[in-house]
């Protein structure tokens with residue numbers, strides 16, 4: 604079965620590299636010719652958790668080149684979308700339409716919320732899957748990626764009536780054979796909200812305070828703000844049907860501890876002058892609050908503050 608990885612960033616290269624290493628037919632669809640050419644000629648350089656690196660051959664093309672290709676191969680395939688929220692625009696969605704056909708399933712691995720609605724609009728008949736992962740990866744250059752932390756991947760169908768059990772089991776087995784810790788879930792909304800809650804507290808505050816995840820809760824006034832942002836976000840998610848977990852606050856603190864030396868993805872984006880995913884994390888929480896007729900002053904404020912940072 605063909606696996607199309609859309610986006611050759613940290614998550615894309617890690618998943619493409621491991622799946623190709625396990626013998627799967629993987630194509631990485633990139634934005635630039637330069638990256639596609641380098642991946643085709645030199646392969647993905649994958650550095651594992653012990654710092655050992657190897658080169659893995661993969662196919663790679665730009666998404667733009669799809670428009671020039673004639674005829675569709677309609678053998679079963681998976682598209683794994685690994686771009687950032689900020690990259691999901693009309694032009695990318697049209698390219699994904701070109702890449703997909705009736706035997707294709709699409710898995711989205713973004714943090715935050717809001718992207719699945721766009722995918723449904725462009726691919727109303729497709730078997731769409733959402734995923735949440737806590738794995739850590741960092742891209743070192745256009746073909747090299749470092750695996751920075753173990754994590755769990757959960758994925759499940761967005762709409763039960765469109766799910767393809769055969770394709771989902773094949774992907775599950777392929778990911779497991781490639782060494783990922785992965786499980787299917789019928790509770791994806793809950794899992795997405797659980798991750799959203801963690802990102803909604805840690806990401807904006809590490810970006811605003813320019814601090815590592817581990818340092819964030821060490822200062823009492825920052826801890827107080829984390830707690831207030833946590834409480835507001837819990838209320839908004841509860842109003843949208845996500846019952847809060849008893850140990851949710853402890854989980855946020857555990858993630859800070861477990862990823863203590865990490866620079867959050869939002870702070871990395873700010874430092875690199877890139878647009879952040881704030882609109883789909885705290886901005887997403889504010890949008891849910893508006894739908895429920897609730898105020899969300901802290902989520903509104905951190906969204907506005909982070910937008911000023913890049």
Ligand SMILES: NC(=O)C1=CN([C@@H]2O[C@H](COP(=O)(O)OP(=O)(O)OC[C@H]3O[C@@H](n4cnc5c(N)ncnc54)[C@H](OP(=O)(O)O)[C@@H]3O)[C@@H](O)[C@H]2O)C=CC1
Pocket residue numbers: 609610611612613614615632633634635638666685686687688690695712713714736737738739740741742868880
């Ligand atoms: N990295 C991590 O450890 C984790 C990340 N996530 C989530 O996963 C998602 C991806 O993150 P990550 O891999 O770190 O992000 P990166 O920024 O490393 O990668 C995104 C990639 O998408 C590519 N891209 C952008 N636009 C297009 C396009 N139109 N066509 C093809 N490719 C495109 C970019 O290409 P180019 O470089 O050319 O701009 C880049 O290579 C995010 O939502 C993130 O929050 C979740 C858990 C952990």
Ligand SMILES: CC(C)(CO)C(=O)C(=O)O
Pocket residue numbers: 714801802805806816858862865866867868869
């Ligand atoms: C869990 C956390 C905060 C780890 O850094 C993350 O997902 C991110 O940085 O986006």
